[in-house]
Amino acid sequence: xxxxxxxxxxxxxxxxxxxxxxxxxxxxxxxxxxxxxxxxxxxxxxxxxxxxxxxxxxxxxxxxxxxxxxxxxxxxxxxxxxxxxxxxxxxxxxxxxxxxxxxxxxxxxxxxxxxxxxxxx
Ligand code: HEC
Ligand code: HEC
Ligand code: HEC
Ligand code: HEC
Numbered sequence: 001x002x003x004x005x006x007x008x009x010x011x012x013x014x015x016x017x018x019x020x021x022x023x024x025x026x027x028x029x030x031x032x033x034x035x036x037x038x039x040x041x042x043x044x045x046x047x048x049x050x051x052x053x054x055x056x057x058x059x060x061x062x063x064x065x066x067x068x069x070x071x072x073x074x075x076x077x078x079x080x081x082x083x084x085x086x087x088x089x090x091x092x093x094x095x096x097x098x099x100x101x102x103x104x105x106x107x108x109x110x111x112x113x114x115x116x117x118x119x120x121x
Contacts, residue, residue, distance in 0.1 A: 050097040
């Protein structure tokens with residue numbers, strides 16, 4: 001009797017661990033309240049890696065359109081860095097997920113080398 005209860009507890013613990021590992025990947029950031037399914041971004045119900053740019057751009061059009069929206073408002077001709085646009089730079093069309101993270105806080109990849117005041121959601 002004791003052993004069965006013990007085994008049952010063990011199985012339950014394993015189950016809970018598995019369930020919470022899946023739930024740990026909650027959708028945060030700007031899409032948090034939109035009721036998205038995993039496949040809305042990942043194109044699969046069992047994702048192994050981050051979404052492709054194509055998947056994000058299915059809803060967000062193109063890098064060109066995004067660059068229009070995030071054009072710098074004030075440009076100081078003496079300061080080359082004031083031209084900085086997160087969606088149009090010498091880095092090229094890099095992965096959206098290099099900055100926009102969803103399951104953890106977003107982070108500006110440019111920050112490895114520059115200090116800009118724009119922050120990705
Ligand atoms: C709004 C879009 C979006 C939705 C919806 C979404 N994800 Fe993600 N997911 C991402 C992004 C962005 C990354 C890349 C994160 C990174 O590279 O740091 C990612 C990465 C992942 C990864 C790769 C491992 C990791 O942690 O980087 C897995 C696995 C994953 N997601 C599972 C899921 C599951 C399961 C769901 C549904 C519950 C889900 N995702 C829903 C955007 C999304
Ligand atoms: C199924 C459609 C869909 C997909 C796929 C999707 N998004 Fe979105 N996203 C939206 C909608 C709708 C909004 C809210 C309206 C808006 O701001 O465009 C939004 C908002 C955002 C915002 C905030 C915009 C703002 O003005 O505050 C960012 C950043 C963003 N998405 C990035 C991404 C990235 C990166 C991916 C891929 C990992 C992605 N989205 C995938 C539909 C989508
Ligand atoms: C180098 C980091 C970086 C990458 C890569 C990046 N973004 Fe962004 N994104 C940002 C930052 C920073 C902002 C906020 C800009 C601001 O506040 O002026 C932003 C804003 C946005 C917005 C809101 C635009 C608006 O003002 O209406 C959307 C939507 C978005 N990104 C989607 C994407 C998608 C989709 C991709 C990939 C095709 C992508 N981003 C790649 C950094 C990045
Ligand atoms: C690995 C380091 C590194 C990263 C990451 C990086 N940069 Fe740069 N960036 C440089 C260097 C080096 C220069 C040249 C500096 C100079 O000309 O004095 C530069 C120059 C620039 C300039 C001024 C000249 C030009 O090409 O317009 C801008 C604007 C700029 N970067 C924007 C960005 C943006 C936006 C990102 C992120 C999407 C980014 N950088 C990511 C290293 C980096």
